[in-house]
Amino acid sequence: MTCRIPHLTKTLVIPFLLSQLFLITTASCETAEEKGLAIAVEASRRDDGFGDYTADMLMILKNKQGKESRRSIRTKTLEVPGDGDKSLSIFDTPRDVKGTAFLTFSHKVGDDDQWLYLPALKRVKRINSRNKSGSFMGSEFAYEDISSQEVEKYTYKHLREEDYNGQACFVGESYPVDKKNSGYTKRISWLDKAEYRLQKVEFYDRKQSLLKTLTAKGYQQYLGKFWRPDEMNMVNHQTGKSTRLTWKNYKFRTGLSDKDFNSTSLKRAR
């Protein structure tokens, strides 16, 4: 039997894969690490070519006592061939932060570039994105959860296949490449085998204990190819707090370009 390296468009993955090949100690042809990576690459490949999309996001924070607070955010995302996505998020509520905008250039390797626009001062501030574990606007989502999920930001290990919510799923672990600045030691993800959509993720903190669980539901397909969930729920098991994200008005290929994601367009974002 010969081992086959899956065809990878992501050239950065190949050196990693080759290095893994030399580490094979079991008789098995494809190691758990290779399979985990191959699944992540396939999930990413299936989302290639979306071009751009816009959506309206509602973020509902809930504390242990059940008190809720809402933030409505409009998002614009541009696919960048060969690198991470560019995205622009504009806050509509709470009213005291209305017009505040985040511009992010995510990268497959290295830290993302991020800027914050403060409308009251008409000021653009650079943000250091090295610290990935910080909370995104007081929510249970850390910056590393919200940012573009590039294959290269993690290493992988396939664990098993099992049913989750009636769907056959791949269950695998992923480990942040930037161990020093991530809030996690590992994530365990459930991806359905049919469409490679993220169904559930468990996040383990630096002490290896279960910190949060993310579940996604209401997947809809756009342009006959690209799946997006209508809802995601992040529950923090250690604090009892949770954050629910719901999306509306997904629009794909709206004609966005690099010119909609620069400092000039950030200042007129509204």
Add this chain to the structure above:
Amino acid sequence: MEWKGDLSVDGFLFLENGAFPHQDNQSLSVATNFEVYHDIRENLSFTIEAFYRLDSEDKERSHGDLSLAELLYFTDNWELTVGFGRVFWGATEFAHLVDIINQTDQVEAIDGEEKLGQPMVHLTVPKDWGVIEAFGLPWFRERTFPGINGRFRTPLVVDTDDTTYESSSKDHHLDLALRFSTTLAEADIGLYHFIGTSRDPVLQLSLDQDFNPVLHPHYEQIGQTGMDFQLIAGEWLLKGEAYYRTGQSRSYGATTFGFEYTFSAIADSLMDLGLIGEYVYDDRDEGWLPTINENDIMGGLRLAVNDMDDSTILLGVIHDIDFGSTIIAVEASRRIGESVRLNLDASIFTNMDARDPAFSLARDDFIKLEMIWYW
């Protein structure tokens, strides 16, 4: 058509009697901001932002402004705004040296962060290698100063009814500015040149109509070259600003720079703690143009609680190296419900030295409480 605005109430409580006659010991004011925005076409819009404050004590602080009234047109290759605009240049947190387009609304905030709307024609041309901006500024706005009953003022009141200009066109001199800004790897850099009316007046001794001694603002013609940068270096954010100015007394330079470092998710919570350290140096002629930013070191601690109410607490210290004067400031803020924000600010001016231009603030220790309702 999009409408938004806010209504706020604030109260100042001063901890000592004022250093100068007639100064108030407490004050109450109400203010409102109003904004309307309309897309005329996909790439053509107008925005109007107006503001008014009514103050119980200081008639100079009772004032309004058209902070924005601009028409914006943009294409993929350029953008033009015409009207009353607002532009921010700069990078640092404590001193704002290079921000020159808009005049400071001094009665609104002593930190210089509040600005007046500036009439302008502003062309922006974004390119792959950077952004070029050109400004024509046809009408000058005078700085606001506290009145005789106000705090945070000079020993003699600044009489803005008696303003003088170096230019014979007075406040109708056409000021010009050109700016280039770009992002190089992990650095944002801006470089500009400005020619026109200085936003900083020289305060000259004179007499008012009743022959009382007052200060009157005199605005000179200057040339100013400035730069600012924000740079990511590992876990640090480094920032700096500098300018060189000609036309006021002798030519001089000023600079401020520093760092910001953030600890995320401290103590297993969502809280972020930011550390800020900055330094400011100003080389101007002391007698001609006093500044409180001569040779000062600043430190800040910013705690973002990251709770539902976006609670934040900022502790700042400004220390004058030459004179030892020290300002300690606390700013705490949280939201109440969905559309009200509560701000509590306090400042202590301590060890103030009589040779320091900031000495006139020595008895202005205050606590300020502000509630803003957004609609």
